[in-house]
Amino acid sequence: MFVADHMTTSPITITKETPVLDALELMKKHRFRELPVVQGNRLVSLVTEKELLAVSPSPATTLSVYEIRGLMSKLMVSDVMIKNPITVDPYCTIEEAALIMREHKISCLLVEENEVLVGIITQTDIFEALIKILGLRKAGTRMVIESRDRVGLIAEITSIVRDCKVNVIGIAVLEKNRERVHVMLRLGTKDPGHLIKALEEAGFKIVKCSC
Incomplete structure (x- = not known):
């Protein structure tokens, strides 16, 4: 932007x-x-x-x-x-x-x-x-995912989100240390239960999820 x-x-x-x-x-x-x-x-x-x-x-x-x-x-x-x-x-x-x-x-x-x-x-x-970048004024869910930092991480996460048919409104990444990051997703849904399950099954840790 x-x-x-x-x-x-x-x-x-x-x-x-x-x-x-x-x-x-x-x-x-x-x-x-x-x-x-x-x-x-x-x-x-x-x-x-x-x-x-x-x-x-x-x-x-x-x-x-x-x-x-x-x-x-x-x-x-x-x-x-x-x-x-x-x-x-x-x-x-x-x-x-x-x-x-x-x-x-x-x-x-x-x-x-x-x-x-x-x-x-x-x-x-x-x-x-x-x-605007983070989509904070749009209705939906804010989800924070903790993961080991690696090449293709965002692609992995967004692929799971896509398969769950959830729209990504905004995304941001915060480095926690040299090995781990927090990925913040602003999602176009108020019921992310099925997505949380899919992410956890893929080995991702959900730090926080709130509307």
């Missing part, structure tokens, strides 16, 4: 000349935490709520509202924006995007194609993609 399938296209943007107060108001209105900074349709930078709040006066300040607004009106996005933000192309995979965010400790990625901003993908979008 690609970033293009889950990103927000045509995101709301600002320019370097946007006042910090206006950027904060825009974030508050749309419940954003990041805003791309552009010049025309060319990506320039990124500004986050964290950077904007860092230059905002503390609630404990003794300045009056008018003094605060006077000071803040002089601050532009160009004063606090992130230089050289990390970008990806639309055909970056979801797992690659998640890894980049994790390694750089960032909450979003700007999506760029031919130097033109085409979208933005956030941590929330990544979580939503994971939910």
Whole structure:
């Protein structure tokens, strides 16, 4: 699954000349935490709520509202924006995007194609993609199978599932140690009794099975 399938296209943007107060108001209105900074349709930078709040006066300040607004009106996005933000192309995979965010400790990625901003993908979008991949919103059964890791393991399991005429909605594999893995299946049935029996007869251990 690609970033293009889950990103927000045509995101709301600002320019370097946007006042910090206006950027904060825009974030508050749309419940954003990041805003791309552009010049025309060319990506320039990124500004986050964290950077904007860092230059905002503390609630404990003794300045009056008018003094605060006077000071803040002089601050532009160009004063606090992130230089050289990390970008990806639309055909970056979801797992690659998640890894980049994790390694750089960032909450979003700007999506760029031919130097033109085409979208933005956030941590929330990544979580939503994971939910879809695993079929968590679809009715059915979640089954976890423990097995020795080996070539052809998934083929063996799905062959048994097929013979039991059960549809696989989602699948994931977690390595427990060097020799054993947990295989999670999201199945399109609420009555997997016959499948459990077939898997156990084939030597598989069912760790958990729940609707």
